[in-house]
Amino acid sequence: xxxxxxxxxxxxxxxxxxxxVVLQIQSPYWWNxxxxxxxxxxxxxxxxxxxxxxxxxxxxxxxxxxLLQRTTLGSERRNDxxxxxxxxxxxxxxxxxxxxxxxxxxxETHFVPPITxxxxxxxxxxxxxxxxxxxxxxRIDFDTSADLIALSFFSGFAPEAYxxxxxxxxxxxxxxxxxxxxxxxxxxxxxxxxxxxxGEAESVWTELxxxxxxxxxxxxxxxxALPLIGIPMPRYDLLPRSFFIQRVVQATRGCPFTCxxxxxxxxxxxxxxxxxxxxxxxVKYDKFRHWWQRKVVWFWDDNLTINRPYIRxxxxxxxxxxxxxxxxxxxxxxxxxxxxxxxxxxxxxxIFFGIESFGVQSLKDAHKxxxxxxxxxxRIRALHDRGICVMAGFIAGFDSDTPExxxxxxxxxxxxxxDVPFLSVLTPYRGTPAxxxxxxxxxxxxxxxxxxxxxxxxxxxxxxxxxxxLLQAHRALWREAFSFxxxxxxxxxxxxxxxxxxxxxxxxxxxFYCLKRMRGNEPMTFxxxxxxxxxxxxxxxxx
Ligand code: B12
Ligand code: SF4
Numbered sequence: 159x160x161x162x163x164x165x166x167x168x169x170x171x172x173x174x175x176x177x178x179v180v181l182q183i184q185s186p187y188w189w190n191x192x193x194x195x196x197x198x199x200x201x202x203x204x205x206x207x208x209x210x211x212x213x214x215x216x217x218x219x220x221x222x223x224x225l226l227q228r229t230t231l232g233s234e235r236r237n238d239x240x241x242x243x244x245x246x247x248x249x250x251x252x253x254x255x256x257x258x259x260x261x262x263x264x265x266e267t268h269f270v271p272p273i274t275x276x277x278x279x280x281x282x283x284x285x286x287x288x289x290x291x292x293x294x295x296x297r298i299d300f301d302t303s304a305d306l307i308a309l310s311f312f313s314g315f316a317p318e319a320y321x322x323x324x325x326x327x328x329x330x331x332x333x334x335x336x337x338x339x340x341x342x343x344x345x346x347x348x349x350x351x352x353x354x355x356x357g358e359a360e361s362v363w364t365e366l367x368x369x370x371x372x373x374x375x376x377x378x379x380x381x382x383a384l385p386l387i388g389i390p391m392p393r394y395d396l397l398p399r400s401f402f403i404q405r406v407v408q409a410t411r412g413c414p415f416t417c418x419x420x421x422x423x424x425x426x427x428x429x430x431x432x433x434x435x436x437x438x439x440x441v442k443y444d445k446f447r448h449w450w451q452r453k454v455v456w457f458w459d460d461n462l463t464i465n466r467p468y469i470r471x472x473x474x475x476x477x478x479x480x481x482x483x484x485x486x487x488x489x490x491x492x493x494x495x496x497x498x499x500x501x502x503x504x505x506x507x508x509i510f511f512g513i514e515s516f517g518v519q520s521l522k523d524a525h526k527x528x529x530x531x532x533x534x535x536x537r538i539r540a541l542h543d544r545g546i547c548v549m550a551g552f553i554a555g556f557d558s559d560t561p562e563x564x565x566x567x568x569x570x571x572x573x574x575x576x577d578v579p580f581l582s583v584l585t586p587y588r589g590t591p592a593x594x595x596x597x598x599x600x601x602x603x604x605x606x607x608x609x610x611x612x613x614x615x616x617x618x619x620x621x622x623x624x625x626x627x628l629l630q631a632h633r634a635l636w637r638e639a640f641s642f643x644x645x646x647x648x649x650x651x652x653x654x655x656x657x658x659x660x661x662x663x664x665x666x667x668x669x670f671y672c673l674k675r676m677r678g679n680e681p682m683t684f685x686x687x688x689x690x691x692x693x694x695x696x697x698x699x700x701x
Contacts, residue, residue, distance in 0.1 A: 247287035248371035252304040253278050256311035256319045257294035260612050263679045267670060268295050271401040273408055273458045274310050274337070276392040281360060286367050290396040293318075300325050306370050307331050309351065313339040313587055314612030316346075323350040332375060334366065338421055339608070342588035348377055357381035358411075358426070360389070386411060386432040391440050404451040406458050409437045409472060413461040415488065417512070418525045418591040419553065419584060422460045429461075431468045438475050441483075453659075454507075457485035464488065466497065473504040482659035484508035484549075488528050492537030502544035507659035509541060510549040510580075516570050517563060520556035525591065538575035545657030547664045550576045554632045555584030557621040564631035568638035577652050577660075578667040579639050582613045583632050584620075606684075614681035629683065637675060645672035 255275040259265070275290040282288045291298060307326045311319040316339050323333050327350075336355035340347045344354045353375050355362060362379040369375050397404055412429040413422045444452040455476075462485040463469045476483065482505050489511050491497055501509075513534065514524055521529050538548050552571060554564040571579050586593040586602060596602050601619040603610070610617040614632070616625040623631070638644065645668040652664040674680070 248285045249306050249367050250287045250289075250304045251282065251306045251308055251367065251370075252289050252291060252299070252302050253308045253310065254291045254293060254298065254322065256309055256315045256322065257292065258315050258318045258609070258612070260314075260614055260682055261674060261679045262682055263677065265294075266673055266677075266679070268401050269667075269670070270403045270456050271397055271406055272310075273392055273406040276394060276396050276406075277389075277408070278308065278310070278359060278363065279393040279396055280390040281363055283364055283367065286371075288393075288396075290393065292398055292401075295398045295400045298322060298325075300329060302331075305332065306367075306375075307333045309333060309335045310337040311335070311339055312337065312611075313343075313585075313608050314610075315339075316343075316608035316611075320350040332370065334370075334375070338425055338587070338589075341425060342421070344378060353377055353379065355379045355381055358383055360384050383411075383427050383430070386430045387436075389432060389436065391443060394443060394445070399447060402450075403454050403456050404446045405440070405443065405454060406456045407437065407440045408432070408458050410459045410462055410465070410468070413488075414464060415461070415528060416525050416591070417514075418523065418595070419587070421587050421589040424589045426460060429465060431465060434468075434472050434475050437472060438479075441476060441479060441481060453482050455481045455483040457483060459485055461486060461488055463491050463497065463501075466494070469497065470500060473500045473506075476504040479505075481505045482507045484510070484547075484663070486510040486512070489513070489530075489533075489537050490528050492533075492540040495540070498540055498544050498546075501546065502657075505659070506544070506546050507657065508547040508549055508578075508663050510551065513550040513571075513574075513576070514553045515556055515559075516567060516574075517556060517558045519558040523556050523558070524553075534574045542575060542655045545655070545660055547577045547652065547656050547660035548575065549578040549580065549667070551580045551582060553582050553584050554635060555616065555618075555620050555628050559620070559628075559631075560622045561627050561631035561634075564628070565634045565638065568635055568641075568644060571639065572644055572647060577648055577656070577664045578671075581632065581636050581639060583616055583628065584618070585611050585613055586618050587611065609684050612682075615684050633680060633683075636681060640668075640671040640675040642672060642676065645669070645675075 253275045255272050271292060271294075275292060279288045279290050289302075289304070307323075309319045309322060319335065319339075323335070326333055332353070333351040334353040334355065335347045335351040336359055340354050341356050344356050347354045353366065354377065355366065356378065358381040361382040361384050366375070366379050392406065394404060410429065410431045412426040413420075414429055416423050441455050446452050464487075484507060487509050491501075491509075512526075513529060514526060515521055515529075516531055516534075518531055521527075521531070541548050550571065552567055554567070567581075584592070586596045593602075596618050603617055603619065603625060606615075606617050609615070616629050619625060620628045649665045649668050652661050656664060
């Protein structure tokens with residue numbers, strides 16, 4: 159068959175201009191030809207300029223073959239409508255990763271996507287049709303043809319999830335919810351949704367979908383924490399392109415520590431690892447549009463490096479792939495020089511540490527013995543010596559904190575060497591020791607709805623200040639830490655200390671937050687008039 163016939167069959171028009179052959183593709187798909195690579199995306203009108211007719215023939219064959227492999231393609235392309243796919247799905251499911259903006263004007267750039275939605279899509283059996291909607295960057299399609307709406311959300315987004323559930327209910331949809339909030343508040347979730355998944359989805363998702371297809375959806379499914387073997391690659395093809403980074407990977411689940419404010423030990427019990435070969439498949443996937451998306455691997459693990467034999471094997475396997483990777487780890491790694499070297503050789507450009515506080519008592523209260531204030535500087539230096547960027551989380555609102563100690567963190571974190579700070583307000587999430595303690599002391603502000611649990615608002619009575627003083631201290635810290643002065647100082651310093659990828663990451667993230675600071679795009683403060691106010695009081699059930 160000739161190239162032009164093939165194009166006709168694919169709905170691709172073909173012409174020529176002075177520079178070469180022009181392909182005009184106006185179909186639900188577009189093909190981006192770079193060398194021999196073929197990327198498939200959706201809903202674009204796209205012009206490819208091919209200098210030679212011979213390339214035109216290659217393009218035609220690739221496009222045609224791709225269309226012929228439609229069944230494979232079904233799991234390789236972005237679905238914008240359930241109608242687009244052929245075949246009869248048992249259940250058409252819309253997975254919605256719920257989101258509420260946490261800054262006054264939203265994000266200027268959407269940096270890294272969640273893995274949850276594309277993971278759930280990947281474990282969805284092929285006889286069902288799946289779409290993934292990231293509310294962070296996509297509009298919610300209430301008039302969807304989906305039979306089942308699957309909502310995933312954190313506590314801070316619960317009011318929005320319930321609002322969505324109400325809207326879908328009005329349209330006669332069945333709704334299932336899961337995630338960290340649903341796991342710890344299933345009864346509350348069932349007031350808005352038909353079904354709830356408690357815990358991890360892998361052991362129950364197939365059964366749930368079969369039940370939905372058979373019209374016998376149960377109200378509760380309790381997921382078991384299974385070994386992480388045979389987990390399919392996340393559906394990267396379903397990610398909106400507006401996320402700057404695309405390759406998010408999970409290699410392990412769980413964490414052996416028991417920090418007082420963290421739900422991980424109960425949410426993901428034990429510490430489980432995926433087979434290295436399977437993780438490497440995800441790391442190798444490279445049908446992304448931009449070079450940095452092919453280059454960067456962002457591990458969304460709880461504590462990737464804790465099992466040393468495992469991480470050594472994984473990193474050893476990553477060395478030849480020449481990627482740039484980032485993850486979250488605990489500070490003890492800084493004492494392990496050979497691991498740090500391996501991290502460097504395998505392309506580590508950034509590590510997130512939960513430093514949390516400079517207060518010794520606060521760290522005790524947080525059950526964080528692995529953090530030692532007097533060792534922060536040396537430990538951060540150990541990473542800098544390998545050119546690795548240190549991102550670090552800090553929490554305001556521990557019992558020993560005062561407004562002054564909170565604001566002082568802006569300078570302390572700079573002096574300690576942190577390259578990119580993440581600044582949160584202490585939040586007593588259900589399922590944590592912090593929640594149990596504060597609830598028993600009657601310190602949870604029961605009039606405040608779940609929107610106050612977004613990490614930037616105050617939902618409890620601090621010990622040494624009022625809730626409003628804590629909020630103001632956090633905002634003052636945020637403004638100071640992301641002031642032009644500190645942001646620039648961190649960027650300049652990182653230029654001399656970090657390897658290229660790490661420097662770029664550091665510069666971008668500091669630039670990102672500094673721009674927010676300069677625009678007055680601060681973390682949103684909720685009050686009685688918050689958009690979610692109708693859900694205020696739900697936390698009283700929790701208390
Ligand atoms: C990666 C991560 C992030 C990333 C990505 C965020 C994102 N949107 O995914 C970043 C760093 C941005 C982040 C930020 C925050 N995070 Co975070 N994060 C995590 C972490 C470490 C891993 C989550 C993950 O991707 N796991 C891998 C995927 C595959 O699994 P999963 O999401 O857990 O989903 C499984 C089950 O929960 C379930 N499931 C989930 N949803 C659904 C939906 C349905 C329908 C079904 C059936 C099942 C199901 O099935 C999945 C497969 O088993 C978790 C810790 C943890 N272990 O969960 C904390 C965690 C989710 N984060 C948390 C918090 C508090 C935050 C912040 C508010 C922190 C802050 N102070 O700013 C912000 C919120 C930012 C935001 N805008 O979303 C809390 C949430 C607690 C709660 N009750 O809400 C957790 C649990 C950690 C903790 N401290 O306890 N986080
Ligand atoms: S080290 Fe991190 S993941 Fe582990 S329990 Fe503490 S906060 Fe949670």
